[in-house]
Amino acid sequence: MRHRACGVVIKRDEILMVRHVHSGRDYWTLPGGGIDDGESIFDAAVREVIEETGIYVNPIKLLCRYEATHSLSECVLMTTPADDIAPLLGEDPEESHLSRDERMLQEVAWQKIEHHSDSEMIQQVLEALEAKPARAKK
Numbered sequence: 001m002r003h004r005a006c007g008v009v010i011k012r013d014e015i016l017m018v019r020h021v022h023s024g025r026d027y028w029t030l031p032g033g034g035i036d037d038g039e040s041i042f043d044a045a046v047r048e049v050i051e052e053t054g055i056y057v058n059p060i061k062l063l064c065r066y067e068a069t070h071s072l073s074e075c076v077l078m079t080t081p082a083d084d085i086a087p088l089l090g091e092d093p094e095e096s097h098l099s100r101d102e103r104m105l106q107e108v109a110w111q112k113i114e115h116h117s118d119s120e121m122i123q124q125v126l127e128a129l130e131a132k133p134a135r136a137k138k
Contacts, residue, residue, distance in 0.1 A: 002071040005044035006032025008063055008125050009055070011083045011110065015122070018052050019107035028111060030121065032073060033092065045076040053108045054088035055080055064128035066121045075125055 008030060009016040017028045031052040035044040042059040049057050057078040066073045087108040095103045116122045 003035050004032050004071050004073040005035050005041045005048060006030040006073050006075050007045045007049035007057060007059075007078045008075050009049065009057060009078050009080060010113070010129075011080070013113055014110040015113050015116070015125075016049070016053060016055065016087060017109065017111045017116070018105055019109075020104050021106050022104040028116060028119075030073075030075065030125075031108070032075075035074075041074045042076055045074070045078065049078065050090070051092065052090045052105055054090055055085050064124050066124050068121075073121070075121075075128075077129075 006029075007016070016031060018031045019026070019028050031049045032045065033048045033051075035041060039047075041062065046057055046059055049055060057080055060077045060079060063075045063077040066075060087110070089105070089108045091103060092105055095105070113122065113126070117126075
């Protein structure tokens with residue numbers, strides 16, 4: 001199973017997402033990728049968000065874990081220095097030798113959260129954001 005870190009960056013009613021195209025699939029997801037040896041989940045999430053979106057972020061906390069068929073994603077809630085930052089399409093260093101059309105990462109944008117409410121990963125993120133810490137028992 002592939003271990004990944006991804007960044008959850010939210011402003012008002014939008015979430016930072018990237019569009020991937022590969023293996024006949026075209027979909028929006030959170031910016032993220034593999035965790036390098038010796039790298040923390042937080043460092044990996046920050047690195048991936050910067051590589052894919054050009055936005056410098058600060059990690060706040062581990063928000064949730066999302067398990068897919070072949071991967072486990074650790075989703076880290078993050079902040080940006082300002083709300084008006086526009087993302088810039090970055091690249092995966094492993095695909096830098098490919099032409100832009102051949103790369104998996106095709107687009108980056110602030111997306112309306114409501115447009116992705118059918119995504120299992122976004123559902124888990126929203127549930128984690130709404131969860132309240134358990135109260136200590138007396």
